[in-house]
Amino acid sequence: MANSAAQAIARPELSAQRLTVLVALGDAQRAEQLADALAASDDLLPMLAGSSTGQAADVAVADDTALESRAVSSTMPVVLLSRRIGHERLPGNVVAVLPPSADGLLIAAAARLAASGYRISRSSEVVHGDFHDGLAEEEVLDDHQARPALSPREAEVLALLAEGAPNKVIARRLNISVHTAKFHVAAILIKLGAANRTDAIAIAMRQGLVLV
Known part of the structure; x- marks a missing residue:
């Protein structure tokens, strides 16, 4: 793992102050890059899948490969990096779907919401309750789309x-x-x-x- 994420994991006293994020991706290089990006936030503590403390994380960022291999606990909220859209059936613990190309800042924002018990819907709602399919790459707002519903x-x-x-x-x-x-x-x-x-x-x- 790159230095920044490794340093965070090497200091367990930080975990009590930061949101622990399990990074479970089939692409090891992408996983390390994402862990480094998340470690740059002062409130996030990334952990790579396979680490001894990974299953105790607050939230997971995973891809389809990790879900299929059950690398993530079925009780842990998951931000899924996937091209799945529409009405495909997903595990109940998947609370948001972002495109695989999503950057670290967007993934970090989704992880914070997911860990707080929110589900992110396709209609741009952030809700407690029933799951709605997550944000897809095609849904990034442009000038011709409806305005998002902000509280x-x-x-x-x-x-x-x-x-x-x-x-x-x-x-x-x-x-x-x-x-x-x-x-x-x-x-x-x-x-x-x-x-x-x-x-x-x-x-x-x-x-x-x-x-x-």
């Missing part, structure tokens, strides 16, 4: 993002915790299909969700 709080967070406000400022302005602010930002990234904050603002501007 009133998410709309407030998005407006502050457009002002360039970091999570601490968002939390202070809305009188919420920094953790809650980070959660809302993650939800916005997922709903907009954005790779990062800057991308989210650009998409929101094109959709007329914010004016700057």
Whole structure:
């Protein structure tokens, strides 16, 4: 494993403070690259499948190969990297489907939501409850698609993002915790299909969700 992820695993005291993410991919090189990307976030602790602590993770990021080989516990929430779309039947613990080409920031956002008990639907909803097939590559929003359904709080967070406000400022302005602010930002990234904050603002501007 590359150094950054290896260092995180070598320091078990960090696991109590960070969300543990099991990375289970058929492509070992892709798995290491993703683990490194996730390790760059101060709240995520990636673990490669096969490690002694992997099955104790909070959430898994897996592909079809890992699901078929049962490398992930059936009780662990899974963010699936797959081209599956439509009404294909998936295991009940798969709570989001992202395209295999999704970048680390988008996967990290989905992992945070999945670990918090949310399921990410094709209709851009983030819900507690029944599973709806996850986001697919074709569903990235463009100028001709319907506007995503943001909650009133998410709309407030998005407006502050457009002002360039970091999570601490968002939390202070809305009188919420920094953790809650980070959660809302993650939800916005997922709903907009954005790779990062800057991308989210650009998409929101094109959709007329914010004016700057």
